[in-house]
Amino acid sequence: MHGEYKTPGGKLVRVDLEVVDGRLHRVQVSGDFFLEPPEALDVIAGALEGVPADASEEELARRIAEALARLGDDVHLLGFSPDAVARAARRAVS
Amino acid sequence: MNGRERWRSYRWQLITGEPLDPPLQMALDEVLTRRVGTGARAPTLRFWEWSAPAVVIGRFQSLRNEVDLEEAARHGITVVRRITGGGAMLTEPGRVITYSIYAPPELVAGMSFQESYAFLDAWVVEALRSLGIDAWYQPINDITSAQGKIGGAAQARRYGAVLHHTTMAYDIDPEKVPRVIRIGREKLSDKGIPSAARRVAPLRQQTNLPRETIQEHLIRTFADRHGLEEGSLHPDEIEEARELARTKFSSWEWTAILP
Incomplete structure (x- = not known):
């Protein structure tokens, strides 16, 4: 399953995934x-692996943001955000 | 320290030279970034010459989502993945102008990543304007003009240095690009940007100047603004890059790291 979201003024995020037993599986996040x-x-x-496939966009974004926060201060996203990835993932599922 | 003083605090080295194949170009960017990061090499500006056509995809792009591999093979186009993010592009010998800046992080200290893109390409915008092109920087990473997009930049902050490279269209074959590079509908859905801003306006069409003349003008502009000394690749840098081209940048494992 495949979903895309382009942040206005930013970049395209593509999410490829499978849903197995109601959970996200083999999640690939890519983009420019x-x-x-x-x-x-x-x-x-x-951060999206194993998450229930009916999780909300907000829930997905929160999981991504928390996982990135654990990496520390030296993580920089440019042209996209946890919200953008979450939206692309929701679009892949629905 | 203002912008110009920052540039002037280094003795910039210029590398130009022989055409190199796509995997070697990718490898050389990594090797030279490492060398500047360790201080083994002075900050450097390198202009590339391509020996073969390539589709160059960004570090975070999915190979199959972005490239029609069969079409690329049919046209004899090598597909390589670079170490910087950003989008896929088609490069052909004599049809693009590509350069890399290898700089210490201090050059862009205190700037946001977005600000640093415009800062590191400001000399190019100045050079294009002095050729009569109405050019400006379009955040995040585009050099554009009244007639359309000219080129795009990409950065990596790695190995203790900043790699900033930019490719500009000189004489792109507009028919070929959509045949090998997939452009999704979502990508074209950004209503905030007028479609004209995405149209590519190659430098040949805008100036009627030979590619070499434009490249020489770019180099002269950099030299006037920031200072520039004639440099060259060291034999051990080329050797290391050849090895890295073989083991990493020609490998399916790297090219398909995101299948």
Whole structure:
């Protein structure tokens, strides 16, 4: 399943995932955004892994933001946000 | 310290030279960023020459979502992934102008990432304007003009340094791009930006000047503003880049890191 969201004035986020037993699985987040450090992308996708497929956009965004916060201050997202990833993920599911 | 003084606190080295293949270009960017990060190399401006056509995708793009691999293969186009974020682009020898800036982080200290894009390309906007092009910086990372988009930049903050590279269209074949690069409908849905701003307006069409003349003018503008000394690639840098091109940037593992 595939969902996309483009932040106005920013970049495109694409989310590919599967739903297995009502949960998000094999989540891939990609796009033409900028992110430092690059390894933070695995943390963003990982934050959605196993989450109930009916979780709200706000819930998905909160999980991503919390996972990124655990990485510390040196994480920079440019052209997208946890909200943008959450919206693309919701669109993939629905 | 103002912007110009920041640039002037380094002795910038210029690298130009032989055409290199796409994986080697990717590798050289990583190697030179590392060298500037450790202080083994002075801050450097490098102009690229491409020996073969390539689709260059961003670090965070999904290979299959962005590129039609069969079409690329049919046209003899190599697909490589760079270490910076941003979008896919088609580069062909003689049809683009590409440069990289390898800088210490202090050059952009205190700026937001977004501000640093405009700052690091300000000399290019000045150079284009002095060629009579009505050019400006379109945040986050585009060089654009009244007639359309000219180019885009991408950055990585890694290995103790800043890598900022930019590709500008000189003479792009507009038919070819949509054949190999997939452009989603969502991408075109940004109603905040007029469609004209996304239209590509290559430099040849805007100036009628040879590519070399424009590139020389860019180099002269950088030299006048920031100072620039003739430099060269060291044999050990090329050797390291060849190894990295072989082990990383030619590998499916890296190119398809996001399948």
